[in-house]
Amino acid sequence: MNTFLILVKCVPGFAFLGIGINFLVTALVPSWREKGWRHWKFYNDEIGDNSESWLVALGFEKVNKPVAEGDYDEKTAVRVNLGLGTVFSLIGIVAIVAVVYASIHD
Numbered sequence: 001m002n003t004f005l006i007l008v009k010c011v012p013g014f015a016f017l018g019i020g021i022n023f024l025v026t027a028l029v030p031s032w033r034e035k036g037w038r039h040w041k042f043y044n045d046e047i048g049d050n051s052e053s054w055l056v057a058l059g060f061e062k063v064n065k066p067v068a069e070g071d072y073d074e075k076t077a078v079r080v081n082l083g084l085g086t087v088f089s090l091i092g093i094v095a096i097v098a099v100v101y102a103s104i105h106d
Contacts, residue, residue: 017092023085
């Protein structure tokens with residue numbers, strides 16, 4: 001099998017792994033954290049946050065308002081980022097290993 005095709009099949013795994021590493025670095029390295037990194041919002045709508053939509057920018061649609069929002073305390077935010085980072089990284093690693101294993105045994 002061609003190396004390029006194997007890499008293309010690994011792209012979703014690389015994406016999950018990259019997102020997971022981003023969460024892990026955000027949790028473990030304080031200088032990596034952006035302003036407002038602990039802030040959360042909850043929307044009670046199927047659409048969610050549409051503030052970046054082109055329909056809102058053109059004035060055809062109103063911006064959805066969050067039902068609830070707030071800030072996690074730092075310890076909870078670090079734990080959430082560690083948990084999400086671990087899950088996303090494991091999904092990415094498993095996906096990459098599965099693709100490589102399948103390509104070797106073809």
